[in-house]
Amino acid sequence: MTVGVASHPHLAAPAERVLMKGNEAIGEAAIQAGCDAYFGYPITPQAELLEWMARRMPELGRTFIQAESELAAINMALGASAAGARVLVSSSSPGMSLMAEAMSYMAGSEVPVLLVNVMRGGPGLGSIGPAQGDYFQATKGHGHGDYRVPVLAPASIAEAISLVADGFELAERYRTPVILLADGILGQAMEPVDGRFRTLPPRSDDWSLSGADGRAPRVVRSLHLRPEDLEAHNEHLQAKFREIADHEVRWVGEQLDDAELAIVAYGTAARVARTAIARAREVGLRVGLVRPVSLWPFPSAALERLAPNVRGFLVVELSAGQLVEDVRLAVEGRAPVFFHGRTGGMVPSPGEVLDALRRAYSLTAARSPDDALPDEADPVGLIEAAEWRRFLAGCRHVDRSDGSET
Amino acid sequence: MSPSGTTPTGTAVAAAPAAARIVYRRPATLSDVSTHYCPGCGHGIIHRLLAEVLDELGLAGRTIAVAPVGCAVFAYDYLRLDFVEAPHGRAPAVATGIRRVRPDAFVLAYQGDGDLAAIGTAEIVHAASRGEAITDIFVNNGIYGMTGGQMAPTTLLGQRTTSTPTGRDARLAGYPLPITEMLALLPGVAYAARGSIADPGRIGKTKAMIRRACEVQAEGRGFAIVEVLSTCPVGWGMTPREAATYLADVVPATYPTGVILDRGKTASAARADR
Numbered sequence: 310m311t312v313g314v315a316s317h318p319h320l321a322a323p324a325e326r327v328l329m330k331g332n333e334a335i336g337e338a339a340i341q342a343g344c345d346a347y348f349g350y351p352i353t354p355q356a357e358l359l360e361w362m363a364r365r366m367p368e369l370g371r372t373f374i375q376a377e378s379e380l381a382a383i384n385m386a387l388g389a390s391a392a393g394a395r396v397l398v399s400s401s402s403p404g405m406s407l408m409a410e411a412m413s414y415m416a417g418s419e420v421p422v423l424l425v426n427v428m429r430g431g432p433g434l435g436s437i438g439p440a441q442g443d444y445f446q447a448t449k450g451h452g453h454g455d456y457r458v459p460v461l462a463p464a465s466i467a468e469a470i471s472l473v474a475d476g477f478e479l480a481e482r483y484r485t486p487v488i489l490l491a492d493g494i495l496g497q498a499m500e501p502v503d504g505r506f507r508t509l510p511p512r513s514d515d516w517s518l519s520g521a522d523g524r525a526p527r528v529v530r531s532l533h534l535r536p537e538d539l540e541a542h543n544e545h546l547q548a549k550f551r552e553i554a555d556h557e558v559r560w561v562g563e564q565l566d567d568a569e570l571a572i573v574a575y576g577t578a579a580r581v582a583r584t585a586i587a588r589a590r591e592v593g594l595r596v597g598l599v600r601p602v603s604l605w606p607f608p609s610a611a612l613e614r615l616a617p618n619v620r621g622f623l624v625v626e627l628s629a630g631q632l633v634e635d636v637r638l639a640v641e642g643r644a645p646v647f648f649h650g651r652t653g654g655m656v657p658s659p660g661e662v663l664d665a666l667r668r669a670y671s672l673t674a675a676r677s678p679d680d681a682l683p684d685e686a687d688p689v690g691l692i693e694a695a696e697w698r699r700f701l702a703g704c705r706h707v708d709r710s711d712g713s714e715t
Numbered sequence: 716m717s718p719s720g721t722t723p724t725g726t727a728v729a730a731a732p733a734a735a736r737i738v739y740r741r742p743a744t745l746s747d748v749s750t751h752y753c754p755g756c757g758h759g760i761i762h763r764l765l766a767e768v769l770d771e772l773g774l775a776g777r778t779i780a781v782a783p784v785g786c787a788v789f790a791y792d793y794l795r796l797d798f799v800e801a802p803h804g805r806a807p808a809v810a811t812g813i814r815r816v817r818p819d820a821f822v823l824a825y826q827g828d829g830d831l832a833a834i835g836t837a838e839i840v841h842a843a844s845r846g847e848a849i850t851d852i853f854v855n856n857g858i859y860g861m862t863g864g865q866m867a868p869t870t871l872l873g874q875r876t877t878s879t880p881t882g883r884d885a886r887l888a889g890y891p892l893p894i895t896e897m898l899a900l901l902p903g904v905a906y907a908a909r910g911s912i913a914d915p916g917r918i919g920k921t922k923a924m925i926r927r928a929c930e931v932q933a934e935g936r937g938f939a940i941v942e943v944l945s946t947c948p949v950g951w952g953m954t955p956r957e958a959a960t961y962l963a964d965v966v967p968a969t970y971p972t973g974v975i976l977d978r979g980k981t982a983s984a985a986r987a988d989r
Contacts, residue, residue: 346816372815376808377841384805384838388812391799392779392820414802518797520820522776528791529799
């Protein structure tokens with residue numbers, strides 16, 4: 310544990326650079342942002358966040374509960390937030406699956422919460438290594454029904470600290486759950502941070518529950534049994550999601566001005582990509598980086614604008630390919646979108662990504678599918694020549710085995 | 716009054732009418748609307764008891780209540796209180812979150828038997844075990860009413876439901892769950908009782924239990940639960956009158972009524988209450 314850092318409860322004041330573990334930095338950032346209550350359950354690789362809150366919240370007179378399950382933790386958060394508190398919940402992948410039910414209720418009844426997922430390998434019990442296999446779950450999934458929640462993905466511990474305060478603001482401004490999507494490396498690694506944590510004004514609203522003394526009773530609900538009522542409620546929610554999509558897109562571009570190829574990656578994968586890009590530029594490959602910070606709303610427009618200016622995109626993930634689907638939806642066939650990913654807690658090395666870049670260069674230099682490198686020449690096995698064939702075929706789907714169109 | 720109308724009372728009324736005196740009125744916390752509950756359902760009676768107690772104790776204005784999943788989710792249409800809906804079975808966890816961030820609030824959970832004793836067993840056990848200062852009204856009608864009358868964990872042995880068409884068989888579906896007695900074993904539980912709405916006498920005793928369960932929270936003693944045995948004529952396949960008779964005569968053999976635990980009293984006094 311990075312003892313001594315936030316045991317000084319005045320980190321909001323400018324301090325010298327300090328070394329903090331990601332999980333603990335996220336917890337302290339929430340505390341400094343004015344988090345009133347934390348609910349969690351032990352799970353690797355986020356347990357240090359729960360432990361940090363177990364020590365810090367009671368000494369500040371704030372609420373900490375180690376719940377009997379992730380189910381209970383997120384429902385405690387529902388109650389506390391409905392009663393007006395600023396609430397943080399954290400977990401890792403299997404625990405997030407258990408929270409899916411209440412996520413839907415909170416989205417439906419418009420109850421804000423900041424939820425940290427320190428992703429690990431899956432599916433099932435999977436592994437405790439870092440992974441990004443919960444992208445679909447975070448951006449399109451969790452519970453039932455028509456809803457979205459903002460998803461913020463830090464690529465460093467310093468960025469995680471700033472996104473915690475931003476996440477609370479988004480949650481409260483739009484009355485919605487917000488997910489901070491980290492992974493086992495960001496949770497476990499230690500990095501220097503400058504000790505400046507943002508403090509938010511206390512939460513205030515005109516809908517939360519305090520007892521109906523002197524005013525009409527308030528009900529926080531997601532049940533609307535009349536179809537007309539539920540459709541009207543859904544239209545209200547969709548209007549809110551459109552407003553979020555219009556105003557809250559975040560992404561960072563690096564070295565894109567002269568880029569012939571652009572890597573698209575978030576979180577830890579973006580860190581690896583950055584190193585690979587530096588090496589690629591040393592050998593004359595002009596490569597840039599598009600790093601989505603908000604995974605929903607997704608920076609589709611940025612990728613769409615970039616597509617005509619590059620020979621192709623390479624998506625790098627710690628998954629079997631999830632972000633890549635959103636990139637392809639954004640690019641809509643204007644450029645080939647290649648993919649390289651590792652799973653199970655394995656992290657792609659910069660050398661691997663450099664090899665993938667070389668292969669993408671080779672493929673995009675080819676004039677026909679026959680000129681492209683055969684699949685066996687792919688040193689990693691995850692860059693698909695099929696994607697290049699599809700692109701050359703004008704987005705018509707070409708069967709990999711015999712080249713016939715389907 | 717006798718048929719002739721010549722009893723002393725009748726004569727007195729005819730001679731000099733006394734000023735009208737209201738002896739029974741709708742509690743302020745109970746909304747002036749008809750409920751959606753079926754004829755013979757017990758929820759309306761239990762809502763009223765709750766409203767009376769909250770008004771008598773002056774708690775309604777600082778109450779934050781948690782609505783369950785089931786027929787009683789619409790409790791917020793009938794009780795003029797701040798309410799939040801919980802996912803199925805999670806009311807004790809939702810109430811815990813409220814409790815911890817609103818120390819001055821009166822926190823109330825209202826749950827059915829499918830909600831509390833099946834899908835929500837973990838949440839009720841751990842809220843009780845932590846000794847959360849919450850009052851939980853647990854309505855046990857032995858059936859899933861809203862979904863069409865399926866077996867609940869509390870369904871009596873031999874009782875027919877749409878998912879036990881030949882009657883609940885312990886070999887296949889286990890035994891009725893005495894969850895209130897189970898909760899009374901926990902040190903965090905300050906008060907546990909089981910009442911019934913079978914007849915006016917038992918309704919009066921149940922109101923006293925609800926009142927005590929609210930006082931226990933106000934005294935900061937810990938978790939309080941009142942199980943209220945109730946009716947579901949439609950789910951039971953009975954008329955309201957038959958259901959009331961069944962509740963009075965059959966159900967208590969499995970679920971005896973009385974105060975199970977009151978840590979605010981001596982053990983002997985609690986026993987005497989039974």
